Amino acid sequence: MFSALSKKLTSIINGLKGRGILTEDAVDSTIREIRISLLEADVALSVVKAFTTNLKEKLVGKKIINTITPEQTIIKAVYDELVDLLGSSEPILYDKKGTNVLVVGLQGTGKTTTAAKLANLLKTKFKKNVLLVSLDTYRPAAIDQLRKIANSNSIDFFADVNLETDSPITIASKAINKRLSYDITIYDTAGRLYLDETMMTEVAKIKEIVSPNEIFLVIDSMMGQDAINTARAFNESLSLSGLILTRVDGDARGGAALSAKFITNCPIKYMCTGEKIGDIEQFHADRVASRILDKGDVLGLIENAMDANMIDDVKDIAIGKNFDLNGMEKYLMQLQKIGGVSGFLKFIPGIGKLKEQLNASGMSDKTVNRQIAIIRSMTKDERRDYKVLNSSRRRRIAAGCAQEVADVNRLIKQFEQVKIMMTKLQNPKAIQSFAGKWGKR
Numbered sequence: 001m002f003s004a005l006s007k008k009l010t011s012i013i014n015g016l017k018g019r020g021i022l023t024e025d026a027v028d029s030t031i032r033e034i035r036i037s038l039l040e041a042d043v044a045l046s047v048v049k050a051f052t053t054n055l056k057e058k059l060v061g062k063k064i065i066n067t068i069t070p071e072q073t074i075i076k077a078v079y080d081e082l083v084d085l086l087g088s089s090e091p092i093l094y095d096k097k098g099t100n101v102l103v104v105g106l107q108g109t110g111k112t113t114t115a116a117k118l119a120n121l122l123k124t125k126f127k128k129n130v131l132l133v134s135l136d137t138y139r140p141a142a143i144d145q146l147r148k149i150a151n152s153n154s155i156d157f158f159a160d161v162n163l164e165t166d167s168p169i170t171i172a173s174k175a176i177n178k179r180l181s182y183d184i185t186i187y188d189t190a191g192r193l194y195l196d197e198t199m200m201t202e203v204a205k206i207k208e209i210v211s212p213n214e215i216f217l218v219i220d221s222m223m224g225q226d227a228i229n230t231a232r233a234f235n236e237s238l239s240l241s242g243l244i245l246t247r248v249d250g251d252a253r254g255g256a257a258l259s260a261k262f263i264t265n266c267p268i269k270y271m272c273t274g275e276k277i278g279d280i281e282q283f284h285a286d287r288v289a290s291r292i293l294d295k296g297d298v299l300g301l302i303e304n305a306m307d308a309n310m311i312d313d314v315k316d317i318a319i320g321k322n323f324d325l326n327g328m329e330k331y332l333m334q335l336q337k338i339g340g341v342s343g344f345l346k347f348i349p350g351i352g353k354l355k356e357q358l359n360a361s362g363m364s365d366k367t368v369n370r371q372i373a374i375i376r377s378m379t380k381d382e383r384r385d386y387k388v389l390n391s392s393r394r395r396r397i398a399a400g401c402a403q404e405v406a407d408v409n410r411l412i413k414q415f416e417q418v419k420i421m422m423t424k425l426q427n428p429k430a431i432q433s434f435a436g437k438w439g440k441r
């Protein structure tokens, strides 16, 4: 999702590179282009209007701070607006045993699998005792589908159901008695293919019986504007407490995601990124906005919001006069700490391009672990002065860590390159070119 929008916004912003000053004309034309790209991404018109009006307010008359370029000023403003638009990131409301969650939505949006994914997330990550209840007596095999997923993931499932006679309301009335035995009970309500009165009346009755602490609407990101109409209708009749986006892994243009919070004023709480049980994550507006702008955490860098000490640590190790392979090991360990090579790259603009380079080269975070192993198989003297590493020593080191001699040679080369790279840490172009060279090794 968002890849087309991301490409457009990135190219609009890149078009501002090299400008000394942000004139009102430049702001206007940039905002016009942003407006078009949002409309093309299927963002609701009212949302686009609000977005661009706020953006203009933020930018007009804005002084460009010393080191921050017009391009960065625009990125920051667009980023802030995107974060506002996507809403705050709130986890599930849980304060006591017996918490009830209703999952509602249209059929086919991924509602049943989402109920199971949520239960699994709460069970595995938050150590909650969860009960899954299926109220979907209309779709053939829906109850069975949820039972199977629950069983295969060791999640308790409410099985006291008579498929011949029980209505969703009867099942809800029976299941509610179990709630105090669980931290959280998740009710997967019946979906319909389209919005209708009968469905809404039934869900409203279930809401009365269950008194849910949370009512989540599942929205299929691929549905575009239709998803927004659905959200509006559900919200009017049920007062939703949150939204869950599914199929974020698909190639949806992203309009639904960008409009949903604004239109319903409900936070997007989770997003599902695939078919597997673990493919659900808490929705973080800031991370999604960064992804849209293909800026990784560079926005955090601009604001000094990130852990600047981490970068300083890396610089101290690498730039020091006595930089040797001990320093290199420390540097690699820092790299690991911030999430390996991919974590490090998050700090640098234009990650999209870098990712392509790295994917093409087949470089992975495993490389870092391998390099640490090589250094650890060296003696103290060798680490202090790599020039003593003749071919027999290199063979011994390789054998000591189950690597090839070529790997040891490569590490030595990189050691020399890192020295140069780290002095240019703040120059993204230098790092891009370094990544390109590293990738080609």
Ligand code: GDP
Pocket: 105, 106, 107, 108, 109, 110, 111, 112, 113, 114, 191, 245, 246, 247, 248, 249, 250, 272, 273, 274, 275, 279
């Ligand atoms: P329901 O009718 O709304 O209950 O929909 P289901 O939960 O049965 O899901 C319908 C299909 O969508 C299933 O094949 C799911 O595996 C698939 N699905 C659900 N969520 C996602 C998602 O986030 N990404 C992808 N790729 N597929 C999903």
